[in-house]
Amino acid sequence: MKHLLDTQGLGYDDALAILDTAEEMTAVSSREVKKLPTLRGRTVVNLFYEDSTRTRISFEAAAKRLSADVMNFSAKGSSVSKGESLKDTVQTLDAMGADAIVIRHSASGAAAQLAASDWSEAAVVNAGDGTHEHPTQALLDALTLRRGWSSAHSSSPRGTDLSGMKVLIVGDIVHSRVARSNVWLLRTLGAEVHLAAPATLLPYGVESWPVTVHYSLDEALSAAPDAVMMLRVQAERMGGVFFPTAAEYTRRWGLTDERLVVVERLQLGDTEAPALILHPGPMNRGVEISSAAADSPQAKILDQVAHGVAVRMAVLHLLLSQRQHDGNHDE
Amino acid sequence: MTHSPETATVMTAADIDRALTRIAHEIVEAQRGTDKLILCGIPRRGVPLAQRLGAKLANIDASFDPATSLGSLDVTMYRDDLRTSGARTPEPTQLPTTGIDGSTVVLVDDVLYSGRTIRAALDALSDYGRPQAVRLAVLVDRGHRELPIRADHVGKNIPTSRNERVGVRLADIDGLAADAEQVVIIR
Numbered sequence: 001m002k003h004l005l006d007t008q009g010l011g012y013d014d015a016l017a018i019l020d021t022a023e024e025m026t027a028v029s030s031r032e033v034k035k036l037p038t039l040r041g042r043t044v045v046n047l048f049y050e051d052s053t054r055t056r057i058s059f060e061a062a063a064k065r066l067s068a069d070v071m072n073f074s075a076k077g078s079s080v081s082k083g084e085s086l087k088d089t090v091q092t093l094d095a096m097g098a099d100a101i102v103i104r105h106s107a108s109g110a111a112a113q114l115a116a117s118d119w120s121e122a123a124v125v126n127a128g129d130g131t132h133e134h135p136t137q138a139l140l141d142a143l144t145l146r147r148g149w150s151s152a153h154s155s156s157p158r159g160t161d162l163s164g165m166k167v168l169i170v171g172d173i174v175h176s177r178v179a180r181s182n183v184w185l186l187r188t189l190g191a192e193v194h195l196a197a198p199a200t201l202l203p204y205g206v207e208s209w210p211v212t213v214h215y216s217l218d219e220a221l222s223a224a225p226d227a228v229m230m231l232r233v234q235a236e237r238m239g240g241v242f243f244p245t246a247a248e249y250t251r252r253w254g255l256t257d258e259r260l261v262v263v264e265r266l267q268l269g270d271t272e273a274p275a276l277i278l279h280p281g282p283m284n285r286g287v288e289i290s291s292a293a294a295d296s297p298q299a300k301i302l303d304q305v306a307h308g309v310a311v312r313m314a315v316l317h318l319l320l321s322q323r324q325h326d327g328n329h330d331e
Numbered sequence: 332m333t334h335s336p337e338t339a340t341v342m343t344a345a346d347i348d349r350a351l352t353r354i355a356h357e358i359v360e361a362q363r364g365t366d367k368l369i370l371c372g373i374p375r376r377g378v379p380l381a382q383r384l385g386a387k388l389a390n391i392d393a394s395f396d397p398a399t400s401l402g403s404l405d406v407t408m409y410r411d412d413l414r415t416s417g418a419r420t421p422e423p424t425q426l427p428t429t430g431i432d433g434s435t436v437v438l439v440d441d442v443l444y445s446g447r448t449i450r451a452a453l454d455a456l457s458d459y460g461r462p463q464a465v466r467l468a469v470l471v472d473r474g475h476r477e478l479p480i481r482a483d484h485v486g487k488n489i490p491t492s493r494n495e496r497v498g499v500r501l502a503d504i505d506g507l508a509a510d511a512e513q514v515v516i517i518r
Contacts, residue, residue: 017420020420020421021418021420021421023423024405024420024421024422024423024424025421027423027424031458031459032458032460033458033459035458036409036458037408037409037454038408038409038413066408158423317408317418318418321413321414321417321418
């Protein structure tokens with residue numbers, strides 16, 4: 001694994017290696033010394049062409065906890081606003097000695113283009129490209145689901161996948177790279193994926209995806225999912241009219257207080273533990289998720305944030321340390 | 332492995348057990364008891380060895396409680412050869428909840444070779460606290476140190492050449508029967 005561009009091309013073994021490594025990284029955040037010397041002297045560039053606070057800070061925290069040097073480059077107020085091309089920007093960063101480039105771009109495929117080019121030797125991590133993929137978000141969701149599942153079953157999460165889990169993703173699927181990355185990754189890990197969205201917010205060709213589509217949230221909840229992932233209503237990507245009003249969206253597709261009562265009765269597998277509520281953030285409270293749902297003990301939204309740092313540490317570690325040739329060491 | 336290697340058994344299951352029994356007695360003698368003693372295995376094979384030492388210490392000194400005095404310390408993220416030998420998935424680190432400050436930590440590993448793993452372990456340990464003292468117990472010392480590190484307790488000194496490899500095969504890790512455990516030299 002030289003780059004992390006998407007989850008569609010991410011193999012089962014690589015995905016588990018990332019999750020297992022992230023599992024150990026979660027412990028670092030609870031230590032007194034929250035730092036590992038692993039990437040000392042390496043440079044990670046956060047190249048963000050789109051606004052992002054959470055993802056950028058998460059990558060920054062991950063790189064810093066591994067002792068890497070971090071350079072933040074955001075397109076706003078930089079040479080990009082003077083018309084510099086992606087190629088020139090990347091070659092400039094490469095000349096400064098970047099070992100890894102974390103890129104977020106509004107164009108789908110920007111990360112893949114960067115990885116396929118000879119502009120830079122750096123490892124490329126896709127931090128969201130257009131409406132294509134956001135692989136680290138899916139990985140942190142998978143880590144959250146796996147930890148929830150194994151703690152309900154009082155087993156160790158290490159080395160396990162998500163088989164037996166039923167995950168429902170609700171909302172704006174068409175604009176959501178998070179949903180796409182999750183569909184591929186959760187399927188790779190053996191989970192059953194359900195989507196619930198109005199027909200206007202489902203992508204063209206969704207019937208060929210390895211998922212079950214519901215056109216009613218209440219019907220989808222009656223299929224007893226183990227986890228419900230609410231997606232943000234992405235007002236900034238909605239050029240057209242996808243639903244009549246926010247209030248109608250909330251009434252039909254929101255995780256309202258009334259639906260929270262239903263979700264509270266859902267169980268995790270055949271255990272006594274309740275189902276999980278996930279949201280990639282930032283939340284529109286009162287639109288796709290009610291405050292009571294967001295603050296309920298079933299909501300793992302802050303765990304997701306913590307797991308994001310752990311997953312990104314794992315990804316940077318695995319990409320920046322070379323692949324091993326044989327698995328056999330004496331020591 | 333491209334060709335079938337030649338192996339020679341240098342320790343049998345009984346030899347391993349006797350060596351661990353002696354090390355347990357040595358630790359009690361050196362520490363004048365087991366007060367504030369923590370056994371810390373280095374994954375992967377150091378962890379079951381530390382557990383066995385803990386069981387033996389509990390037999391020798393009833394005040395030693397393996398449940399609160401055993402740990403594992405993963406050193407993957409502290410290694411200095413990550414760039415050349417590649418990324419390994421880290422193993423769990425679990426230390427006693429009381430912490431390691433002021434205690435005597437005995438690091439336990441299977442083979443002592445270059446000393447780089449122990450260097451990494453010392454760095455890792457300092458991120459978790461400040462032990463009163465750190466000791467090192469190994470099942471096999473095969474020589475060829477690259478750092479000024481030595482073991483306090485050694486199961487067996489096995490002179491080797493750098494071309495050889497030492498294989499420690501344990502029931503818990505390698506899925507063997509308990510009496511099939513052995514230490515081999517692979518040429």
